[in-house]
Amino acid sequence: MKRGRNSRSTPFPQRLPRAFMPTRPVPPKPAVHVVSLETAQDRRAFMRAQMDRMGIPFEFFDAIHGARNPDHYLFKKYNDKKRLSLRGAGASLRLPQLGCFASHYLLWEKCAQADAPIIVLEDDAILLPPFLSFYEHAAGFAEEHGLVWLQPSRKVANQAGRSIGKVGSLTVKKFAKGFAGTTGYMIAPRTARILLEYCSEWIYPVDNTMDRFYDHKIEAIGLDPVCVAQDDDFESSINIAPAGRKRSVSDSLRREWVSLKDTVNRTAHNLAFHIKFTLR
Numbered sequence: 001m002k003r004g005r006n007s008r009s010t011p012f013p014q015r016l017p018r019a020f021m022p023t024r025p026v027p028p029k030p031a032v033h034v035v036s037l038e039t040a041q042d043r044r045a046f047m048r049a050q051m052d053r054m055g056i057p058f059e060f061f062d063a064i065h066g067a068r069n070p071d072h073y074l075f076k077k078y079n080d081k082k083r084l085s086l087r088g089a090g091a092s093l094r095l096p097q098l099g100c101f102a103s104h105y106l107l108w109e110k111c112a113q114a115d116a117p118i119i120v121l122e123d124d125a126i127l128l129p130p131f132l133s134f135y136e137h138a139a140g141f142a143e144e145h146g147l148v149w150l151q152p153s154r155k156v157a158n159q160a161g162r163s164i165g166k167v168g169s170l171t172v173k174k175f176a177k178g179f180a181g182t183t184g185y186m187i188a189p190r191t192a193r194i195l196l197e198y199c200s201e202w203i204y205p206v207d208n209t210m211d212r213f214y215d216h217k218i219e220a221i222g223l224d225p226v227c228v229a230q231d232d233d234f235e236s237s238i239n240i241a242p243a244g245r246k247r248s249v250s251d252s253l254r255r256e257w258v259s260l261k262d263t264v265n266r267t268a269h270n271l272a273f274h275i276k277f278t279l280r
Contacts, residue, residue: 027139030116030186032058035103036123037065043123046231050127056135058121061107066099074102078202086203086258088251093205101206104182105199111192117142121184124231125151130170131227137168138186145172146191147210147218150184150227153177155211159224164277170227174277175220176270178211184228185210191218214262214269 034047044060051058064072075098084091093101104120111118119138134141134150141148144165152159153175161173187195198216199209213220247255 027142028116029135030119030138030142031114032056032119032121032135033061033107033110034058034121034123034125035061035063035107038062039065040123047121047123047125054127054132054135056132060123061103064099064102064106066095066097066102069099070095072099072102074098074105077200082201083203086254088247088254090247093202097205098202100182101199101202101209104206105196108187108192108195111187112189112196115189117186117188119150119184119186120182121150121228122182122230125183125228126231128225128227128229130223130225133168134170134186134223134227137170140167141172141186142188145219145221146188146194147221148172148186149175149179149220149222150186151179151181151222152226152229153220153222154180159222159226161222161224162274162277163224164221171224173222173224174273175222177266178208178213178220179222180207180211181230182207182210183230194218212262214266219273 032051034044034051036044036047047058047060064074066072066075078093078098078101080092083093107118107120117138119135131150144167153161155177156175159173161175163171164174165172194216195210195218202209204212210218211220
C-alpha cells in the first residue's frame, strides 16, 4: 500500500516519559538475626528493647549450647589433632566455642539457602546511632562487599584502615588485620557459600576463622563510625579460659612459627590489595 505524498510516519519516541520509564526495584532490607541462647532471657530483653526503639524487625536465632549438646553433628567438623599440631597441648577448642561456631555456621547456611544477605548480631551488641543508617543502606553494601563488619576492630587502634569508599554517611575501610569477635556483621550469600566451603574443617574459633581473610580471600571490611559495640557488662559464656598450664618450649616455638607464617601471608595479601586498589 502506497503512502500519499503528504503522509508522514510518526517517529517512535527515543525516550519514554519519566512517568513510564522502568524503575529498578529496591532490594529488600536484610533480615536481622540475633544469636542468643534460649535461656538468656536478660540478653534477649536487652536486644528486644534496642530493636523496638529503632523500629527494626528481627528474629532470635537459638544458639547451639555446646555444653548441653556435646555430640552436635556439626562438631564432627572440628579437627582437634590438627589444632594441637598448630597451637600446642592444651589448646583444644571448648564446647562453648564449638557451639558458637555451629551457630554462625548455621546462619551462613540460612543466608546461602535464602540467597539474600543477612545481618548477624550477638545478644550483647549495643546498637549505636550509625546502625540505623547502615540498615537503611544495607542493600548497597551487600552489592559491593560480601562481608561487612559492624563492630570496631580489636586488633587496630582508632579503627585505622584504608578508606575505599562511602555508603551514605559511613566510610568503608579495608583493614590490615581482622576484628576479633563476632558481635555484628552483614554477610551476602556468595560470601556465605565461600565460608561454608572453607569451613569444611574447623581448626580455629569462628571469629579467628573469619579473620583469616588472607587465606579465604574475603576482605576485612569495616565501617567508620562503627555501628555496634559489645556490652562488657554481660559475662561471656564462651571465652572462659580453662585452668592454665605452663606451655612447653616446643609448644611456644610452634605457636611462634605458625604466627610468623600467618603474619607473612597477611602482609603479602595486604600489599597485593593496596597495589591493585591504587592501580585500578
